[in-house]
Amino acid sequence: MPACASCHGDSGGGNAEGGFPRLSGLAEDYLAHELDSFADGSRDHEIMGPIAQGLAPEERRALAVFYAGLRAPPPDGTPQPDDTAYDRGRMLAQTGEWTKALPACAQCHGPAGQGVGAAFPPLAGQPAAYLAAQLSAWKAGTRHNDPLGLMKGIADRLSDDDATAVAAYYAALPVTAIGGGR
Amino acid sequence: MNLMTRFTGRSAARLALATAMGGLAVLTPLGSVGAETTAPPFVPQPDSAISDDDFGQVIRLGERIFRDTGAEARAFVGNDLRCTNCHLDRGRLGHSAPLWAAYLVYPAYRAKNRHVNTFAERLQGCFRYSMNGKAPPLGDPVLVALETYAAFLAHGAPVGMKLPGQGYPKLAKPKGLDLAHGREVYAAKCALCHGGDGAGQASPDGTIVFPPLWGARSYNWGAGMSSVVNAAGFIKANMPLSQGNSLTDAEAWDVAAYIDSRERPQDPRFTGDLAATRKAHHDSPYDFYGQAVDGVTLGEGAPPAGTVPH
Numbered sequence: 001m002p003a004c005a006s007c008h009g010d011s012g013g014g015n016a017e018g019g020f021p022r023l024s025g026l027a028e029d030y031l032a033h034e035l036d037s038f039a040d041g042s043r044d045h046e047i048m049g050p051i052a053q054g055l056a057p058e059e060r061r062a063l064a065v066f067y068a069g070l071r072a073p074p075p076d077g078t079p080q081p082d083d084t085a086y087d088r089g090r091m092l093a094q095t096g097e098w099t100k101a102l103p104a105c106a107q108c109h110g111p112a113g114q115g116v117g118a119a120f121p122p123l124a125g126q127p128a129a130y131l132a133a134q135l136s137a138w139k140a141g142t143r144h145n146d147p148l149g150l151m152k153g154i155a156d157r158l159s160d161d162d163a164t165a166v167a168a169y170y171a172a173l174p175v176t177a178i179g180g181g182r
Numbered sequence: 183m184n185l186m187t188r189f190t191g192r193s194a195a196r197l198a199l200a201t202a203m204g205g206l207a208v209l210t211p212l213g214s215v216g217a218e219t220t221a222p223p224f225v226p227q228p229d230s231a232i233s234d235d236d237f238g239q240v241i242r243l244g245e246r247i248f249r250d251t252g253a254e255a256r257a258f259v260g261n262d263l264r265c266t267n268c269h270l271d272r273g274r275l276g277h278s279a280p281l282w283a284a285y286l287v288y289p290a291y292r293a294k295n296r297h298v299n300t301f302a303e304r305l306q307g308c309f310r311y312s313m314n315g316k317a318p319p320l321g322d323p324v325l326v327a328l329e330t331y332a333a334f335l336a337h338g339a340p341v342g343m344k345l346p347g348q349g350y351p352k353l354a355k356p357k358g359l360d361l362a363h364g365r366e367v368y369a370a371k372c373a374l375c376h377g378g379d380g381a382g383q384a385s386p387d388g389t390i391v392f393p394p395l396w397g398a399r400s401y402n403w404g405a406g407m408s409s410v411v412n413a414a415g416f417i418k419a420n421m422p423l424s425q426g427n428s429l430t431d432a433e434a435w436d437v438a439a440y441i442d443s444r445e446r447p448q449d450p451r452f453t454g455d456l457a458a459t460r461k462a463h464h465d466s467p468y469d470f471y472g473q474a475v476d477g478v479t480l481g482e483g484a485p486p487a488g489t490v491p492h
Contacts, residue, residue, distance in 0.1 A: 098271040099225070103424050108375070108392075110385035116392065117383050119374055147374050153424050 001054055004063065007047075013072030019129030022175070024072035029118035031064035037145035044142040074175040075125060081168035089169025092162055100157045105166065108150070113170050119147050125175030131167035136160075223276020223347025224283070226335040237330070244331025247324060248272055248281075251313065252390075255324045260315035260489040261447070262382060262390045262399040265328075268312065268407060270420055273335060276347020277419040277426075282339050283348035285332040294463075301329055311404035314447045315490045350415030356435045359410065359468075361475065364440025367433045371422055372441075380444055396444035398485035403449035403464075403471050410468040413438035443470040448484040456481050 004012070007020040014022035023031060037043035038052035039060070052060065081089060091097070093113070096104035106113070108120045115122030123131060137143035138155035146152060158166070229245075232238045247254040248265040249272060266272055273281030288301035299307075302325050306317035318324045339345060369378070375392040377383055382394035394400040406412050418434035420426045429437070449471065452459050456479070460472030471481050 096271065098275050101424060101426070103270075107423060110391050111389055112385075112387075114385045114387060114389075116385050120391075148371065148422055148425070150422070150424060 001051065004067075009072065011072040012067045012070045013075060014127060014130075016075055016127040016129075016171070019127045019133060021126050021130045022072065022075070023067040024070040026068060026121055027115070027118040028064045028068035030121050031067055032061050033118070033145070035060040035064065037143075042143075042145035044137075075127075080172050081128075081165070085165040085168055086172070088162065089165035089167075092158075092166045093169050102154065102157050105170075113173050122175075123170040124173035126171060128164075128167040128171035131170055132163050135163040135167065221346035223280065224339045224345055226274050226280075226282050226339075227337055231337075232334065240327050240330045241334045243323075244327035244329070244334075245272060247327055248331060255309075255318070257490060258309045258315045258318050258324060259313045260487075261313060261394070261401065263313055263393050263401060265308070267393040268416065273332070275420075277351050278416065279349050280335070280347060281332045282335040283345045285329075285336040286339060286341055286345070287348070301332065305329065310450055310488070312401045312407065314400075314402040314405075314487060316488050350412055351419050352411070353414050353418055353431050353434060356432060359439035360432075360436045361440050361443060363432070364436035364438070364443075367429070367437040368440050371429070371433075372437065375422070380441065395441050396446045398447060398489075400446050402447035402487050403481055403484060404451060404487075408442055408446065408469070408471065409466065410435070410438045410442050410470070411466075413442050439468075439470070443473070443475040443480065445478060445480055445484055447489070448481065448487040450487040452481070452484075452487070 012024035038048040093105045113124035135155045138151045251264045270278040380396040383392040414434045464471040
C-alpha cells in the first residue's frame with residue numbers, strides 16, 4: 001500500500017499539477033465518507049478504490065481523523081485563469097445561473113468556498129483538474145455518493161466549459177479561507 | 183382576486199376552446215402549481231443594465247443589502263436571515279416571491295394591517311417580521327436602495343396585472359396537516375443543510391450559509407413565512423435547493439407545517455394575551471401560533487421580537 005503522502009503531499013496539501021486533492025483540514029466525517037465510498041464503489045476510482053478496500057473501516061476513520069487535524073500550508077503557484085473564464089466561473093460560483101436552475105456554488109459551499117459541515121467540502125484552493133474531474137464523474141455517474149443526489153443535478157446542468165471555468169475559479173481562491181487553514 | 187380565481191378562469195377558457203375545436207381537453211388541476219407554471223415568469227434585465235452613475239450606485243447598494251442584509255442593514259436586522267433566503271436569485275426568480283412582481287403590486291390594501299400600503303411600507307414589514315428586526319424609517323437610505331433595486335428588476339414588466347410567478351405558488355389545500363410525516367420529510371430532505379434543530383449551518387469562519395428555519399435567529403411569528411400556506415408554496419417550488427418541484431404537495435404541506443409549528447421569536451404585535459393575539463392576527467388552520475404542539479404552546483415561551491444589535 002502506497003503512502004497517502006506520495007500523492008497528497010507530506011502534510012496532505014494536495015498537488016495541483018497531478019490533480020490530487022488537498023486533504024488537510026477537511027471535515028473528518030467528509031473524509032471518512034469519501035474513503036468508505038471509494039471502498040463500496042459509490043465513488044468509482046481506479047487508484048483510490050483498491051486502496052480504500054485494502055483498509056479496515058477503523059483505519060479509514062483513523063486516516064480521516066489524522067487529515068482533518070492537519071494544517072498544510074497553502075499551495076504555491078496556482079495558475080490564474082484567464083479573464084473570460086474567471087468571470088464566468090465567478091458568476092456560476094457566486095450568483096448561479098437560475099435560468100438553468102443552477103444555484104450559486106457558494107450557497108452550499110460557503111461564500112469563499114470554505115466549506116460547510118461534513119456534507120459540503122471546501123472548494124477553495126483545490127486543484128482545478130480535481131474539481132473538474134468530480135463534476136464530470138457526477139455527470140457520468142461514476143461518483144454517486146452525494147447526499148440527496150444534489151451534485152448529480154448540478155453537474156448535469158453545467159456544460160464542459162462551465163465546469164472548467166468554475167473549477168479554475170475555485171482553484172485560484174485562497175486556501176486560507178478554509179476552516180482547517182485557520 | 184387571488185391566483186386560484188384567476189387560473190380557474192383561464193383553465194375554463196382553455197377547456198372551452200379545446201372542446202370547440204373537437205380536441206381532447208386536458209384539464210389542469212385547479213389551483214395546482216402546474217396551472218401557474220403554464221406561462222413562464224418574467225425575466226428581469228441583467229446586472230449589466232445597471233447604469234454607471236449615481237442612480238446605478240443606489241441600485242447596486244440595494245442589491246448588496248438584498249444579498250448581505252445583516253452586514254449592509256445591520257441596524258435593522260435581528261436574526262441570521264438575508265432577503266435572498268426567501269427571494270431566491272437575488273429577488274429575480276419566479277415562484278420565489280420575486281421582487282419585480284412585488285414592486286408592481288403596491289400601493290395595495292392589505293388585510294394584515296387594514297390600510298393601503300406603499301411598497302416602502304411593505305419593505306418595513308419585512309424588517310419588522312421576517313428579519314425580526316426593526317423597520318427602517320420611511321426615506322431611510324436602506325429603504326430607498328431596496329426600492330430602487332426592485333424598480334430596476336421590474337423594468338419592462340407589465341403593470342396592472344397578476345404576473346406569472348408572482349409570490350409563492352398556491353398549492354391545493356390538503357385534507358389535513360400531518361406533523362409526524364412532516365418531521366420525517368424534514369429529517370430526510372432538510373436537515374442536511376438546515377440542521378436537525380432547524381438552526382441552520384455556518385462555515386467554519388462563522389458565516390451563516392444555510393438559514394435557520396426556527397428558533398431565536400429565524401423569522402418571527404408575524405412573518406408571512408410563519409403561515410404554512412406560504413411556506414408550503416415556497417418549499418414546493420424551490421426546496422431542496424436545486425431540486426424544486428421534487429416534493430409531492432403532501433410532503434411540502436406537512437414539512438412546512440412541521441417547520442412552522444416550532445417556536446420562533448414573538449410576534450411584535452403580541453399584546454401580552456396569546457389567545458387575543460392569535461384571534462387578531464393568526465386565526466387560520468394554517469397558522470400554529472398560540473396552538474399546543476408536542477407539549478409546547480407556541481408563542482408562550484417565544485424568544486423576544488425585534489432583537490437588533492446595539
